[in-house]
Amino acid sequence: MEFPAFFYCRNIKRYQGSGIPVMRRMCVEVIKSIVLNIGLLVILAQILARVKLVKKYIVREKHKTKEYIILIAIFGIISVISTYTGYGVNGAIANTRVIGVMAGGFIGGPIVGIGAAIIGSIHRYIIDINGFTAFACAISTLAEGIISAVTAKYVKKNKYKSSDLFAITFFAELLQMIIILIFAKPYQEAVTLVRVIAVPMVFFNSMGMVLFVSVFNHIFKEMEYEVGSKVNLIFEITKKCLPLLQxxxxxxxxxxxxxxxxxxxxxxxxxxxxxxxxxxxxxxxxxxxxxxxxxxxxxxxxxxxxxxxxxxxxxxxxxxxxxxxxxxxxxxxxxxxxxxxxxxxxxxxxxxxxxxxxxxxxxxxxxxxxxxxxxLSEMEKQQALLQKAEFKALQTQINPHFIFNSLNTISAFCREKPDKARELLIALATYFRNSIQTKDGFVSIYDEMDYVMAYLQLEKARFDERLNIIIDMPEDIDCKMPCLILQPIVENAIKHGAMKKKQGEVKITIKEADKAIKISVMDNGLGIPQNVVHGLKYNTIDNGRIGLINVQKRLCYIYGENNGLDIDTSTNGTIVSITIPKDISNKLEPKNLPAYKNVV
Incomplete structure (x- = not known):
């Protein structure tokens, strides 16, 4: 059955025949028709891409039922228009229907693609129920909708690459030619039809799909650009708000x-x-x-x-x-x-x-x-609280250690020299009074030397002439340091260094640098074993030297892992040094203390 004239722009009746020149002319006419129809579809796409409602529905990730219905109707109507504007070829139609159907799937999603395919296939069948390609074209249209639904996610993920659109449409149109050969009867007429329409429809419709979708693709590119701009804004805003967030x-x-x-x-x-x-x-x-x-x-x-x-x-x-x-x-x-x-x-x-x-x-x-x-701010606060708790724990470990040694020394004088014992008890009381008054764990270097002098007074009384003490310290140093940080170093120098010899000597040297104070405690003992030095550095030592362990940990907590004890040891003695950064925001007035210089 031949279509009425209004079904297509022109029919091919005048070219009926089987000669090769005739078929070539038929192919040329089909190509002209398809190119013209593609041009019309691109113009239609330009119009739709400017409709705000259409743009709004297209860019959405998820659609409501109403939006699905509207999009299915739009692409379904495009497929119907493509059928009407097709070119009649011996009872069949060379058309661009595939563009409306598959573009619906690529742009609107699987549901839209299948919905548009159903509209297009039903329309194609009912307008020519007895046509020899009606059923085949209806089946192929539905198949093309399914192909677009299956590949829609891939195409969108790859941002509508032209090569993807061309290849998928090319395959779908080849499949249509195969379906026509399978279902259209008589078979010989189907072969003749495919020979005429295959190249124009397969190749040019694939090109048309690329052009049609590219019109809508700029909408997605605009959206991506807007998202990119927003990402830049996120970092700008966060940067501006950083002090508030921190x-x-x-x-x-x-x-x-x-x-x-x-x-x-x-x-x-x-x-x-x-x-x-x-x-x-x-x-x-x-x-x-x-x-x-x-x-x-x-x-x-x-x-x-x-x-x-x-x-x-x-x-x-x-x-x-x-x-x-x-x-x-x-x-x-x-x-x-x-x-x-x-x-x-x-x-x-x-x-x-x-x-x-x-x-x-x-x-x-x-x-x-x-x-x-x-x-991060919360974690920093928790870390600060944890370090403060550990700091206090380390500090409380030092205090009993010092008390134990001091009381042993004082007890030795209670019977033989009670006045000396009283003097030492006063020194010990002075030491603890200053320690209790330290609220933030930091004291001036002069207060720290008060602690050390109280301890040295006790140790000097204990060892008498066997122990020689030398202190070399400037009189105008402005610096705060952690409390009870120097006394354990001096104690270690006396106990494990100087007093290992018949005549022991300990020298405390304090020097001022540009941005720090360097304090060195030197003894003339036999040196510290290398395994102990290594253990202090890498925190693998046992509790045999609890004083130095605590000092090392506290220094690392406060000033960083690389600012612990600096130990230089040999069989002729040991020098333990620490470096204290100056606190330029807290200038301290020198106290009226004894001149801690060359005290013997």
Whole structure:
């Protein structure tokens, strides 16, 4: 059966015959028709790509039922138009229907592709029920819709590469030719038809698909550009807000300042910060009706429950965002610490935008970076508390150690020299009074020398003439240092160094450098074994030298791993040095102390 003239632009009746020249002329006419139809479809695509509603539906990741129906109708109508504008060839139609069907799948997704294919295939069949290619063309159209549905995700992931579009359409059109040869009867007419339409439809429709989809592809490129711009904004905003985020304080004042920065850089309409129970910050002229300390909006509850980004376009009338969402859309993102939400960031955008994708990426990126900074701040605080606790623990280990040795020395004088014992007890009391008054664990170098002198007074009394003490110290040093850091070094020099000989000597030298104070304690003992030195450096020593262990750990905690004890030892003696950075923000007045210089 031959089609009525209105089914196609022109028919090929005048070329009926089987000669090769005739078939060539037929091919030329088919090519002209298909190229013309492709041009019409590209123009139609240009028009559709400028329709805001179409653009809005195309760029969405997930569609509502209404949107699916509209997109299926659009691409289904395109396939129907392609059938009507096709070129009649001996009872068949050379057409561009594949473009409408498969483009629907590539652009709108699998459901749209199959939906458009169903419309196109049913229409093709019912307009020519008795035609010898009607059934074959209906089947092939449906097959092309399925192919587009299967490959849609791949094509979109590869950003609609021309080679992918061409190859998939090429394969689909080849499949159509095979289906025509299988189902169209009589077979000889099917062969003749395929010889005429195969090259024009397979090749030119593949090219047409590339051109048609490229018109819509620029919409996706615009969206990607917008997302890229938002990513840059995320880093700019985070950089600007870094001091506020590093404080770790999540309150109205800090959130208000952060909101001002977000609105300044992003040009969004409004920003809300919430905790887990209330709204704590509202910024934006469009949200004047929302007060602070209000119950959480439904969006915030959803975000905190699901722990992911959520979007609200419409809410119940009793929701605090009801009036605000008449002209805006709200995107909520969770603020997390240790995997648990502690608040919610809500950003408002224009409801009539083509896509919210960039806003979603923006809100999610901001919330993640903010969460990381808040969590790092919390971890730093916890680390500081831990170090302070360990510092106190180390300090309390030193105190009993010193008490034990001091009381042993004093007890030796109680019977033979009670006056001397009384003098030593006063020195010990002075030492502990100063230690108790140290609130932050740091003292001036003069106070630290008070501790050392109290200890030396006790040790000198114990060893008498066997121990010689020399102190070389300038009179005007401005420096703070950790308390009880020097006394254990001096104790080690006396106990494990100088007193290993009949006549022991310990020399304390304090020198001032540009930005630090170097304190050295030298003894004339037999030296420290290398395994002990190695153990102190790498924290593998046992508790036999608890004084030096604690000093090493405290120095590393305060000044870093590379600023512990510096030990130079040999069989002729040992020099233990420490370097204390000057605290230029705390200039100290020298005290009226004894001149700690060349004391013997």
């Amino acid at each position: 404080s770790g304080i999540y309150n109205k004042e800090n959130c208000s300042k952060i909101s001002d920065v977000i609105l300044e850089y992003s040009k969004d309409l409004a920003v809300i910060f919430t905790d887990k129970e209330n709204i704590i910050c509202v910024k934006g002229k469009t949200l004047n009706c929302i007060g602070l300390n209000r119950f959480l909006p439904g969006l915030a509850n959803e975000v905190l429950t699901k722990k992911k980004v959520c979007i609200a376009e419409q809410v119940p009338e009793e929701d605090v965002l009801y009036k605000s969402l008449e002209k805006m859309v709200a995107i909520g993102a969770p603020l997390m610490k240790y995997g648990q939400p502690f608040g919610c960031l809500i950003i408002f955008a224009n409801k009539f935008k083509i896509s919210y994708h960039s806003e979603v990426q923006f809100a999610e990126g901001l919330s993640k970076l903010f969460s990381v900074q808040f969590e």
